[in-house]
Amino acid sequence: xxxxxxxxxxxxxxxxxxxxxxxxxxxxxxxxxxxxxxxxxxxxxxxxxxxxxxxxxxxxxxxxxxxxxxxxxxxxxxxxxxxxxxxxxxxxxxxxxxxxxxxxxxxxxxxxxxxxxxxxxxxxxxxxxxxxxxxxxxxxxxxxxxxxxxxxxxxxxxxxxxxxxxxxxxxxxxxxxxxxxxxxxxxxxxxxxxxxxxxxxxxxxxxxxxxxxxxxxxxxxxxxxxxxxxxxxxxxxxxxxxxxxxxxxxxxxxxxxxxxxxxxxxxxxxxxxxxxxxxxxxxxxxxxxxxxxxxx
Amino acid sequence: xxxxxxxxxxxxxxxxxxxxxxxxxxxxxxxxxxxxxxxxxxxxxxxxxxxxxxxxxxxxxxxxxxxxxxxxxxxxxxxxxxxxxxxxxxxxxxxxxxxxxxxxxxxxxxxxxxxxxxxxxxxxxxxxxxxxxxxxxxxxxxxxxxxxxxxxxxxxxxxxxxxxxxxxxxxxxxxxxxxxxxxxxxxxxxxxxxxxxxxxxxxxxxxxxxxxxxxxxxxxxxxxxxxxxxxxxxxxxxxxxxxxxxxxxxxxxxxxxxxxxxxxxxxxxxxxxxxxxxxxxxxxxxxxxxxxxxxxxxxxxxxxxxxxxxxxxxxxxxxx
Numbered sequence: 001x002x003x004x005x006x007x008x009x010x011x012x013x014x015x016x017x018x019x020x021x022x023x024x025x026x027x028x029x030x031x032x033x034x035x036x037x038x039x040x041x042x043x044x045x046x047x048x049x050x051x052x053x054x055x056x057x058x059x060x061x062x063x064x065x066x067x068x069x070x071x072x073x074x075x076x077x078x079x080x081x082x083x084x085x086x087x088x089x090x091x092x093x094x095x096x097x098x099x100x101x102x103x104x105x106x107x108x109x110x111x112x113x114x115x116x117x118x119x120x121x122x123x124x125x126x127x128x129x130x131x132x133x134x135x136x137x138x139x140x141x142x143x144x145x146x147x148x149x150x151x152x153x154x155x156x157x158x159x160x161x162x163x164x165x166x167x168x169x170x171x172x173x174x175x176x177x178x179x180x181x182x183x184x185x186x187x188x189x190x191x192x193x194x195x196x197x198x199x200x201x202x203x204x205x206x207x208x209x210x211x212x213x214x215x216x217x218x219x220x221x222x223x224x225x226x227x228x229x230x231x232x233x234x235x236x237x238x239x240x241x242x243x244x245x246x247x248x249x250x251x252x253x254x255x256x257x258x259x260x261x262x263x264x265x266x267x268x269x270x271x272x273x274x275x276x277x278x279x280x281x282x283x284x285x286x287x288x289x290x291x292x293x294x295x296x
Numbered sequence: 297x298x299x300x301x302x303x304x305x306x307x308x309x310x311x312x313x314x315x316x317x318x319x320x321x322x323x324x325x326x327x328x329x330x331x332x333x334x335x336x337x338x339x340x341x342x343x344x345x346x347x348x349x350x351x352x353x354x355x356x357x358x359x360x361x362x363x364x365x366x367x368x369x370x371x372x373x374x375x376x377x378x379x380x381x382x383x384x385x386x387x388x389x390x391x392x393x394x395x396x397x398x399x400x401x402x403x404x405x406x407x408x409x410x411x412x413x414x415x416x417x418x419x420x421x422x423x424x425x426x427x428x429x430x431x432x433x434x435x436x437x438x439x440x441x442x443x444x445x446x447x448x449x450x451x452x453x454x455x456x457x458x459x460x461x462x463x464x465x466x467x468x469x470x471x472x473x474x475x476x477x478x479x480x481x482x483x484x485x486x487x488x489x490x491x492x493x494x495x496x497x498x499x500x501x502x503x504x505x506x507x508x509x510x511x512x513x514x515x516x517x518x519x520x521x522x523x524x525x526x527x528x529x530x531x532x533x534x535x536x537x538x539x540x541x542x543x544x545x546x547x548x549x550x551x552x553x554x555x556x557x558x559x560x561x562x563x564x565x566x567x568x569x570x571x572x573x574x575x576x577x578x579x580x581x582x583x584x585x586x587x588x589x590x591x592x593x594x595x596x597x598x599x600x601x602x603x604x605x606x607x608x609x610x611x612x613x614x615x616x
Binding site for chain 2: 034087094096097098099100102105106107108111112113115116224228231232235266267269273274276277281284
């Protein structure tokens with residue numbers, strides 16, 4: 001039984017990271033209706049910003065760790081805005097397919113430039129936060145897992161506040177609902193989309209740091225698999241729906257951890273895609289999404 | 297659509313291409329082996345790109361799982377020549393002719409299994425559209441890869457080694473010609489207009505009584521069949537295959553050839569496949585920056601020339 005709870009705990013902390021990434025996918029999909037393949041590489045860049053920031057900011061204390069986290073988030077927000085401005089904005093009126101290919105191009109560009117700039121070999125991520133293990137009965141809870149869950153919760157609460165309580169958040173929701181109508185009431189769509197990319201990318205940067213804390217080996221291709229799975233999580237929860245993305249991330253993290261601990265552990269990477277296929281076939285709108293009717 | 301090339305008749309063109317393949321094959325002893333290898337790689341990529349073009353270009357369904365079907369063909373044909381064929385070599389005499397016959401059987405068997413995989417994947421997933429379809433095909437491609445990774449009888453994560461080098465230049469060119477022939481004839485037939493209709497406007501196509509799901513599945517299965525053939529040729533060309541070689545990146549590579557050539561433009565796609573096989577060879581001196589350059593070009597191209605590099609027709613295309 002204690003093994004069950006231990007696995008559940010591991011699953012939740014993995015799921016929290018998927019949730020952070022999935023929210024970025026879902027937000028971009030909400031306003032622009034395309035899969036931002038480059039999101040997973042923004043996540044990777046976040047981890048590397050943390051890696052280099054840890055050489056400047058002394059890691060190992062709570063304050064230092066938070067500063068590194070903030071640096072990664074800020075760096076990724078800028079990167080996300082730059083990607084949107086340079087690669088996606090010129091294609092605002094182009095068919096979805098072209099934007100999708102561009103996103104794949106940006107993703108490859110970040111990966112290969114990463115291999116050139118950061119080096120292709122995996123590097124060890126320093127312990128940015130102080131580490132110790134807590135014993136809760138028979139459960140071992142590492143401080144990193146606690147940090148992952150706390151930071152994720154704080155970020156999601158912050159995001160909800162931005163989306164539902166601020167002017168720019170209202171504008172975001174308006175653009176997601178109907179871009180033309182939003183423009184008619186005086187919302188500058190470009191600013192809102194840029195802001196959405198900044199927010200989503202900042203969350204991906206935070207996700208990168210948190211992921212690297214728990215799996216302290218980082219390389220330029222580290223984002224590919226978590227990225228694909230986080231997108232699955234976003235679809236699972238209902239694309240465009242922020243609480244749905246968080247829920248999908250949690251479910252996916254837990255399921256994957258349990259499969260990884262079972263006798264089918266080699267099928268761990270396939271389970272996310274199996275879930276994706278099942279959900280798309282039986283409930284394409286996702287768990288929390290609303291089914292829409294296609295109008296002719 | 298350009299009909300100029302049809303004055304000769306596609307059947308004659310196919311015969312001419314097959315004869316050319318035989319001539320090149322007969323003269324292959326005098327061709328530089330390096331150039332011959334590049335030529336084989338080109339032919340295989342042409343098969344992959346042209347077959348994917350039927351799905352992504354003509355029918356307008358975005359598939360990201362072509363490498364998965366390729367791996368089915370590669371594994372099954374390699375398994376056939378490695379494990380099954382040695383038992384039959386006796387009765388067939390094991391001569392050059394017998395070997396070629398077995399190789400042909402292996403390729404067709406691999407292609408048929410890939411087609412079956414295409415059918416199994418296609419029936420459920422083709423209910424979806426656009427991004428979702430792309431994701432599901434991506435998911436299936438990855439699942440096929442993970443299955444091969446876990447099949448210890450087919451080498452597991454290490455893959456298969458020591459596959460006999462049966463892929464001669466004749467087979468590559470011949471199958472490339474057959475692929476182009478089948479795809480072009482299929483699309484330009486009365487029946488095949490349904491693919492274009494499905495691409496242009498699915499709702500209108502349904503309204504005039506076309507079964508668009510049927511067309512999508514046929515396109516998918518035919519595409520998967522030729523991907524399987526290409527996989528078999530690839531396996532007996534490289535002589536070693538591993539699951540990691542058939543991942544998401546490989547699928548993207550094929551999609552890029554189709555996009556670059558211009559979706560639904562077979563001559564353009566053939567040119568793009570040839571160009572993209574040559575590009576890594578040409579860029580060998582700057583190998584470190586090769587992939588950076590490649591991805592950068594992809595972005596620039598999408599912004600500057602979204603209809604594809606070699607697409608000169610001004611037919612307006614709807615978003616997929």
